[in-house]
Amino acid sequence: MSLAEKFEWPRPDYSRVPYRLYHDKDIFTQEMDKVFRGDCWLFLGLEAEVKNPGDFRTTYLGDTPVIYNRGPDGKVHAFVNRCAHRGATVRREPFGNAKDHTCIYHRWNYDLEGNLQGVPFQRGVHGKGGLSPDFDKGDHGLRKLRVESYHGILFATFSDKVQRLVDYLGPNHAHHLKRLMHKPIKVLGYMRQHIYGNWKFYNENLRDLYHGVLLHEFQTTFAIARMTQQGGSKLDPRHRHNLSWGIEGTDSDEDAAKAYKEARVRDGQLTLKDDSFLGFRQEFPDRISISICSVFPNACFQQIRNSLATRHIRPKSVDDFELYWTIFGYEDDTPEMIRHRILQSNMIGPAGLISLEDGEAVEIVHRATHRETDTATVVEIGGRGPIVGTEIDSLCIDIPCRGFWSYYSELMGIEADGGIR
Ligand SMILES: [Fe+2]
Incomplete structure (x- = not known):
C-alpha cells in the first residue's frame, strides 16, 4: 500500500508533523525515490x-x-x-x-x-x-x-521535468547565493559529522530560527545571533527553501539581557579568555552578519560572521545521516583572513559549539520519538495557517518548517486536503 493511501495530516497547515514520518523505514525508501530522484535540484x-x-x-x-x-x-x-x-x-x-x-x-x-x-x-x-x-x-x-551551475555552485537532478535551476531557487535564494559567490572562491577544507537522527529533523533545524537564538547560548552571549537583533526569514515562492538572516550590532547587550531575563532563559554565562577569533570583518554591503540558507532537500549555505561553508545532508538510513561541510574563502583572501575564517569555522563545526549542539538536538529528538506512532510535533511559533508572502520580519518563528513539509508532501503524494503551499 502506498503512503498516500494510509496517511492523513492532522492539520492542513503542516503545524503538526506525525513522528511516524521520521521513523518509518518504508517512508525512507519512498523518499529516496520521490524526493531525491524526484522533481528537485x-x-x-x-x-x-x-x-x-x-x-x-x-x-x-x-x-x-x-x-x-x-x-x-x-x-x-x-x-x-x-x-x-x-x-x-x-x-x-x-x-x-x-x-x-x-x-x-x-x-x-x-x-x-x-x-x-x-x-x-x-x-x-x-x-x-x-x-x-x-x-x-x-x-x-x-x-x-x-x-x-549557479555562480559556481553545482546542482544535479535525476528529473527531466524539474523547472530551471534559477526558478527552482526563487529570487531570494538566487540573490543570496550570487552574493555569497560574488568573486572566485577557494576551498579551505572539509568537516564531516555523523548524526544519529533522521535527515528531516536536520532540515527543520535549518528552518527553525527560534532555536538559533535559544539552543546556541554561545551565539546569544557573544551577540552573533539573538532574538533582539534585526533579522528574519526569506523564502522562495513555494516556501520550500529558507534563508535565516541577522545583522549584528542592531541591538544592545542591555536590550538582549532584559529580553532573555523576561523570557526566563539562561544567557550570558559563558566567557572567553581569548575572544580575538570572534571578530566580524564586514565583507558584504548588506551588513548581514549571519545567514543560514537552506535549499530543499539537501543543502545549506552558511555565513556565520566570516565563516563560509556549504553543508551537504547525506541520508544514510532512516536513523542517520552525514553532514558534509566544505569550508571556503575567496581567492584574494590574505593569509591572515584565511586563518581567521578557519578559526571561526572550527568554532561552529562539529568539534566546536554550534553544530555540536544541533547534532545533539537532532539526536535527543530522534531517540525520544522513535516509538511514537500516534503523536506529532507542534510547529506554530510565528503563527498557524497559510504562509503569507516570502519575507518574515522576526527571528521568533519556525514557519519555514511548515513550508518544507508542504513541498515534501507534494513530492511524496501526501498533500493535506486544502494544504498550504
Ligand atoms: Fe542550530
Missing part, C-alpha cells in the same frame, strides 16, 4: 573543487553514490557511481584527477562523461567467451544526471 558540490579537466569527486545524492568530474570539454558531468555491469562502486576515492574511471571488480572502463569505453576480453579468448557481437556499449554507460 540537489546540491552536488562546488565548481572550485573540480577546476581542471579530470578532477573528480565522489559524493551521495540521497543514498545514491555519485561521481562528478570536469570533462575534457570543460563541462562538469555527474553520473551514478555504480558499474553498469554488476553494480560495484566504480570510484572509491573521495577525490582525485583521472583520465577515466575503471571499476575494480571486472575493470570495465568509463570516460569522463560516464560512457562505457572498455570491457576486458570483450571478444573472449581464442574465439570463446566474451560478449555477443551485438552488445552495444552505448547502452551500458553509468547513469547520467543533469547538472547546472
